[in-house]
Amino acid sequence: MTKTLSLLEKSKKTVINETRKVLAQGGLVVFPSDTVYGLLVDATNENAVKKLIRFKNRPHGKAISVFIPDLNNLHQYVQVDHRQDKIIRTLLPGPFTVILKSKHQTSKLLESENGTLGVRVPFYPLIFDLLNIYQKPATATSANIGGRSPHYSIDSLLKYIPQEKQNLIDLIVDGGKLTRNKPSTIVDLTNPKIKVLRRGDVELKNPTTYISQSAKQTQKIACFLVGKYQSKTDGKPLVFIIQGDLGVGKTEFVKGAATNFQITNIISPTFVVYYEYEINTGKLEFGTQKFYKFIHYDLYNIEDAEEFRYLGLDEALKDGSIVFIEWGEKLGEEYKKIKKQAKAIYITIKHIDRQTREIHVAEQGV
Amino acid sequence: MIILAIDTSCDETSAAVTKGQMVIANVVYSQVLVHQKWGGVVPSLAKRGHEERIDWVIDSTLKKAKITKKDLDYVAVTYGPGLAIALEVGINKAKEIASEFDKKLIAVNHMEGHLYSSFVQNSRGNPKRDWQFPYLGLLVSGGHTELVLFSSHVEYQILGETRDDAAGESLDKAARMLGFGYPGGPVIEKLAKEAQNVDQYHFPRPMVKINNLEFSFSGLKTSFLYYLQKLSDQEKIKNLRFLASSYQEAVFDTLVYKTNQAIKKTGVKRMLMGGGVAVNARLRQKVRALVRTSGGSIYFPPFSYLNFDNAAMIGVAAYYRAKIGLIVQSADEFDRVPRLSLLQSTKN
Numbered sequence: 001m002t003k004t005l006s007l008l009e010k011s012k013k014t015v016i017n018e019t020r021k022v023l024a025q026g027g028l029v030v031f032p033s034d035t036v037y038g039l040l041v042d043a044t045n046e047n048a049v050k051k052l053i054r055f056k057n058r059p060h061g062k063a064i065s066v067f068i069p070d071l072n073n074l075h076q077y078v079q080v081d082h083r084q085d086k087i088i089r090t091l092l093p094g095p096f097t098v099i100l101k102s103k104h105q106t107s108k109l110l111e112s113e114n115g116t117l118g119v120r121v122p123f124y125p126l127i128f129d130l131l132n133i134y135q136k137p138a139t140a141t142s143a144n145i146g147g148r149s150p151h152y153s154i155d156s157l158l159k160y161i162p163q164e165k166q167n168l169i170d171l172i173v174d175g176g177k178l179t180r181n182k183p184s185t186i187v188d189l190t191n192p193k194i195k196v197l198r199r200g201d202v203e204l205k206n207p208t209t210y211i212s213q214s215a216k217q218t219q220k221i222a223c224f225l226v227g228k229y230q231s232k233t234d235g236k237p238l239v240f241i242i243q244g245d246l247g248v249g250k251t252e253f254v255k256g257a258a259t260n261f262q263i264t265n266i267i268s269p270t271f272v273v274y275y276e277y278e279i280n281t282g283k284l285e286f287g288t289q290k291f292y293k294f295i296h297y298d299l300y301n302i303e304d305a306e307e308f309r310y311l312g313l314d315e316a317l318k319d320g321s322i323v324f325i326e327w328g329e330k331l332g333e334e335y336k337k338i339k340k341q342a343k344a345i346y347i348t349i350k351h352i353d354r355q356t357r358e359i360h361v362a363e364q365g366v
Numbered sequence: 367m368i369i370l371a372i373d374t375s376c377d378e379t380s381a382a383v384t385k386g387q388m389v390i391a392n393v394v395y396s397q398v399l400v401h402q403k404w405g406g407v408v409p410s411l412a413k414r415g416h417e418e419r420i421d422w423v424i425d426s427t428l429k430k431a432k433i434t435k436k437d438l439d440y441v442a443v444t445y446g447p448g449l450a451i452a453l454e455v456g457i458n459k460a461k462e463i464a465s466e467f468d469k470k471l472i473a474v475n476h477m478e479g480h481l482y483s484s485f486v487q488n489s490r491g492n493p494k495r496d497w498q499f500p501y502l503g504l505l506v507s508g509g510h511t512e513l514v515l516f517s518s519h520v521e522y523q524i525l526g527e528t529r530d531d532a533a534g535e536s537l538d539k540a541a542r543m544l545g546f547g548y549p550g551g552p553v554i555e556k557l558a559k560e561a562q563n564v565d566q567y568h569f570p571r572p573m574v575k576i577n578n579l580e581f582s583f584s585g586l587k588t589s590f591l592y593y594l595q596k597l598s599d600q601e602k603i604k605n606l607r608f609l610a611s612s613y614q615e616a617v618f619d620t621l622v623y624k625t626n627q628a629i630k631k632t633g634v635k636r637m638l639m640g641g642g643v644a645v646n647a648r649l650r651q652k653v654r655a656l657v658r659t660s661g662g663s664i665y666f667p668p669f670s671y672l673n674f675d676n677a678a679m680i681g682v683a684a685y686y687r688a689k690i691g692l693i694v695q696s697a698d699e700f701d702r703v704p705r706l707s708l709l710q711s712t713k714n
Contacts, residue, residue: 246539247588251530265705268531268584270539271509272376272449276704300539301548310415312451354592 002166004154007032007126007175015173016130022171023134028052030157032175034095034124035183035200036142036150037157040067043106043137052139053109055168057146064110065097065118065184067140069131077105077137078117084189090207092121093128094224095181095200097140099188106137116190123227126175142183152178181220210359211352218249218349219256221359225347226257226322230291233343237321238291241328241338244349249357250326253347254296257324261294269298269326273311279322292320299327308334317341367688368433369440370463371681372424374416374456375448375476376509378674381424383431383438384681387487391430392678394671395419416455424459427677435467440693442472442684444479444677446706447510453702461697471694472684475711479679480505480640481516483672484665486682493668502634504625504653507641507673508534508549511581511621513628514708516638519686522708525628526579533617534643536583540613543594544606555646557610563648566605567593567612571620579624579631586616614648622652626660635662645673 005015019040022029026048029040039055041048043066058064068074071092078100080088088098102117111117120140122128131138142150143157145165151157154174158166185200194206201220203211210225212218229238240257242250255266261279269275277294295316302308313334316323323342325331331338338344348360368390373380382392428434443460445453464471481503485495502525503514511534512527531539534551541550544557572586590613594602602609629635637657643649644666657664667673687693690713694700703710 245591246543247584247591251584265707267528268535270535271507271532272447272452272704274449275447276450303548310451315451 002169002172004172004174007173012126012129016126016133019130019171019173020134023048023136023138025170026051027170028055028168030143030154030169030172031127031130032173032178033127033140034122035181036144036152036178037154037175038139039141039143040138042134043067043110043139046107046109049107049109049139051168052141055145055165056141059146060109061113063112063116063118065120065140066106066110066137067127067131068119068121068137069135071121074119074121077103078119079103087189087194087207090228091187091204093123094228095122095184095202095220096120097184097186097198099186099190099197101190110139114190116188118186120184122184123224150183152180205358208361210361212249212357212359213355215249215252218252218357218359219259222253222256223259225345225361227260229343229345230260230322235319237317237319237323237342239317239323239325239338239342239344240347241331241335241344242324242326242347242349243328244347245351248349248351250349251298253349253359254324254326257322258294258296261291261322263294266296269296270300273298273301274316290320291322293318293322295321295323297323297325299325299330302327302330305332305334308332313337367439367685368437369442369472369681369684369688370424370428370435370438371442371474371677371684372420372456372460373444373476373479373675373677373680374420374452375444375446375675376452378676379416379419379423379455380675380677381420381427382677382681383427383433384678384685386685387485387682388489388491389486389678389681390433390489391427392671392676393423393427393430394674394676395423416452420455420459424463435463435469438463438467438469440472440684440688441469442474442680442687444476444680445473445700446703447476448702448704450702450704453704457700457702461700464697470688471697471700472687472692473694473700474680474683474687475706475708476675476680477505477510477512477514477706477708478520478522478683478711479676480507480510481514481522481638482683482686483640483667483676483679484638486668486672486678488669495665495668498636500632500634501636501638502625502628502632503638503640504621504644505641506533506621506639506643506649508532508538508551508643510534510641511583512708513579513624515628515632515634520690520692520711520713522712524708525632526581526624528581528583530582530584531587533581533583533621534641536587536617537614537643539587540590540610543591544602544609551643551646554610554614555648557607558614558648561607561611563611563615564608565612565615566608569593569612569616571616571623573620579628581620581624583617583620586613586620618646618649618652621649622656625653626656629656629660629662635660637662637664639664639666640673640679642674645670 186198538550
């Protein structure tokens with residue numbers, strides 16, 4: 001009998017506890033994620049994995065990825081050398097599945113024919129919390145039958161999955177309608193050259209350069225990048241200095257970043273130079289520093305560095321601020337101040353063709 | 367009801383003394399500068415230095431109105447939308463005066479000021495325009511583009527607004543791409559007029575097909591950029607007027623299309639326009655044509671200065687807020703709201 005739990009702010013603890021119990025008993029759980037609804041089973045439990053494969057009609061030898069509790073535990077499950085570690089730390093946590101040589105600590109049924117394993121560390125508080133309590137990896141595969149589309153809501157899932165399959169599910173965690181993010185980008189790191197096996201929302205050329213094919217994708221990349229740096233500020237304000245020509249998507253980048261803070265009304269601040277948004281901190285909890293203010297500068301109309309005297313940059317560079325500065329190249333001397341007082345990330349967006357943009361990220365400016 | 371109004375929402379430091387709908391005095395700092403000090407050019411250093419000039423602006427306004435702070439009934443101030451650090455200067459000054467002279471404060475949304483700007487009268491009480499609610503307001507400026515249902519005094523509903531660039535900003539940026547300085551809107555208007563406002567290039571009308579009243583001008587900006595990149599400098603210079611004209615047509619057609627949709631959706635045919643872009647003769651022509659075909663009417667701000675940032679319109683909006691008792695309850699808690707929406711200022 002399938003049990004369903006609704007995911008609400010107040011029911012979070014119960015959901016995590018119940019899921020943990022079901023996983024420990026070898027059960028199959030439908031669970032929300034940063035991408036689509038996924039199927040969780042204990043990745044170290046052979047019988048549970050078999051049940052999952054039966055559900056998915058998965059041919060043998062076709063790999064299934066796993067969620068790892070913590071980036072620092074990764075080497076327990078897969079072989080990671082220095083080069084790979086560096087790349088992994090730029091991608092995870094995030095919407096990526098990274099393929100590495102397995103250490104066979106999880107069920108062999110999850111591996112590919114070459115003995116590789118796909119690992120995910122999502123930027124998704126609920127899974128992070130669950131696995132940190134459970135302390136074992138869980139499978140990370142979409143809750144659909146092989147070859148069918150993934151699901152973004154429980155309604156659609158129940159509608160399209162036949163009853164006999166549904167009977168295999170032990171627990172459904174209903175997180176409502178998920179944001180329509182694509183499944184993760186799959187990156188094979190087992191060869192010297194990085195290979196992208198499946199394109200998700202965040203596509204990369206190399207670990208510091210991302211590729212966007214649309215304004216929406218620029219937003220998704222920004223959302224990922226900002227989420228990543230949010231917890232790495234050493235208590236300082238976080239400043240993104242954004243450069244790129246007119247029409248390259250700088251404001252789209254900021255829009256995407258703002259979604260991390262539930263801010264949905266970003267517009268171009270060109271005319272007023274900057275807009276300030278309050279962050280409702282009640283909603284943020286996942287290993288992130290607390291931010292209170294989201295400040296969006298656009299220096300397009302700045303002609304004279306003297307104008308900074310009237311632009312409140314000192315005010316902006318306070319603890320608890322996350323700041324985005326479009327046309328960052330106009331910062332002049334103020335740039336040194338930012339470098340000193342804040343954690344600065346440099347984003348350069350380039351036109352490649354009409355649709356395509358390259359988004360370059362650097363922690364040290366040039 | 368004598369109100370001292372202050373607006374420091376962006377570049378301009380402005381104060382006004384109003385009595386009901388009448389403006390007794392209105393001072394905008396940069397205009398004074400242009401006329402008196404620098405002979406036409408506002409140095410960029412003077413931009414946004416509200417702190418350094420607010421006292422002077424207020425004192426001049428009161429002097430012009432021949433009153434003192436004691437004579438005031440209320441102090442009104444813009445608390446958003448706008449530049450945080452600039453808004454702060456006006457609010458702090460308003461609080462200071464209110465506290466020293468024991469006056470009540472009125473918090474005004476800059477955009478409601480623009481809505482009321484068509485009903486601002488000079489010191490003789492002209493023009494006399496009757497109120498015939500509801501109105502459909504089209505507010506277009508360098509920083510804003512929105513369609514508002516103005517159903518009665520201090521009652522607003524946003525029908526649509528921009529998701530990215532404002533219409534005025536879009537025109538400014540196009541001018542910059544063509545090699546002109548800021549502000550570019552008037553340059554585009556002039557070039558377009560020289561080309562008889564023809565639409566030679568048919569740039570995309572952003573979001574015209576989508577069935578809502580939201581605006582988006584950033585895509586148009588990008589397609590313009592790509593088009594220009596394909597042209598040689600010579601071609602660009604040769605076709606300058608046609609490029610400007612076609613771009614302006616794309617922006618204005620979008621505004622007119624969405625306005626027409628709003629008229630159809632709400633059934634409201636009496637229109638108001640406000641904001642800096644509303645002085646553009648081509649836009650006025652297009653909106654007037656729309657009003658004619660829909661059988662409605664339209665008011666523009668009666669004096670040109672009312673299109674731009676000014677405290678006079680803030681004073682008039684404040685008058686209608688005060689009339690229904692919408693005054694600031696606690697000065698201590700009263701703060702700027704940089705992304706203030708009209709939805710936060712409506713009485714219901």
